[in-house]
Amino acid sequence: PFNQIVFVRLIDQTTGCYGTTTLELIVLDSPQIIQPSDLEQCDDDGDGVGEFDLTQSELELLNGLDPLLYGITYYEDAGLTIPILNPTGYVNIPPSPQTIHILVEDLANGCTSETILLLWVYTPPVLIAPLPYELCDAITPDDEQESFDLESKTAEITGGDFTISITYHQTQADANTGNNPLLSPYTNVLNPETIFVRVEDNTTGCHDTFVMDLLVIPPPDIFQPDPLEYCDPDNDGFGEFTLTDADSQVTGGIPLGNLQVSYHYLLEDAQNGVNPLLSPYLNDVPFNQIVFVRLIDQTTGCY
Secondary structure: OOEEEEEEEEEOOOOOOEEEEEEEEEOOOOOOOOOOOOEEEEOOOOOOOOEEOHHHHHHHHHOOOOHHHEEEEEEOOOOOOOEOOOHHHEEOOOOOOEEEEEEEEEOOOOOEEEEEEEEEEEOOOOOOOOOOEEEEOOOOOOOOOOEEOHHHHHHHHHOOOOOEEEEEEOOHHHHHHOOOOOOOOEEOOOOOEEEEEEEEEOOOOOEEEEEEEEEEEOOOOOOOOOOOOOOOOOOOOOOEEOHHHHHHHHOOOOOOOOEEEEEEOOHHHHHHOOOEOOOOEEOOOOOOOOOEEEEEEOOOOOO
C-alpha cells in the first residue's frame, strides 16, 4: 500500500545486452469528502428561482479536512465544463431540484474527488383566502364585539390538507415570523378588524400570509309594538288576534323586504327561530298574554 518499488529491465534484442533500473509506484490520497445536505429555499415570488451561497456547504463537504489544504470548485454540468464563477451568490436554474457538481482538489498532490449538491426551491402553499368572518352582534348587543372561533376557518383555508398549518396573528410582522399567534376564541378590538393568517407547509417550512376581516354585524332595529286589543263579545278573556298587524310597528315603519317578522309563544323559541305562531292566533291566557317577537334580516341572518 501507498508506496512500492518495481524493477525495470530494458533489453537490446539484437545484442542480448540489458540494463535494469527501478520504478517507484506511489498511491496518493484523494480528498475524503461527503455529499453535503441539500440547500433549500422558499420561493417568495413564484418564479422558481432563488439565490444560494454554495460555500455554506463546504464545512460539511470537507468532513473535518483543513479547508486551507483543498481547493473547491463548482460546476453546472457533470462533465465539469461549466464552472460557477460566483458560488457565494449563485442563482439556480429551474426546475427544482438542480444538481450542482463539486470538485475538491488536494493542493499538495493534485488528487481530486467529486460529489454533488442539490438545490431546492419550494413554492409556498397556494390557498384561497377565506371570505370575511362575520358574526352577529348578539352576546352584548351594540358593543360591536364578539368571540370569533378562528379555528373554524382553518378547514376552509386548507381544504382539509393536514400537511398545512394555519395560525392567526394581529400584525403582519407576527404573521411573517409566526410569533404571537392569536388564541381562539378571539374577541375583536375593532369593527371591522383585519387579522393576518399564516399558512405554512409542514414539510418544507415555506409559508405565505394573507389577511382576513372580522366583522360584527348589528341586528336589525326592532321596536316595541303597541298592544293588540280585542273586544270580547262574551267576556271570556279569549279572542283571535291578527299578529301581523304589529309588523309595521316592529320594523319601525320600514317595509319588510329582507326583514322577516315572526311571533312565538316562548322567548327561547323566538331566540332560536322555531315554532312560530300562526296568525290569526287565539290567546290561551285569558285577558292578557305576552308573546315574543323575532325580527330577522334575511340578508345577514342577524336578528
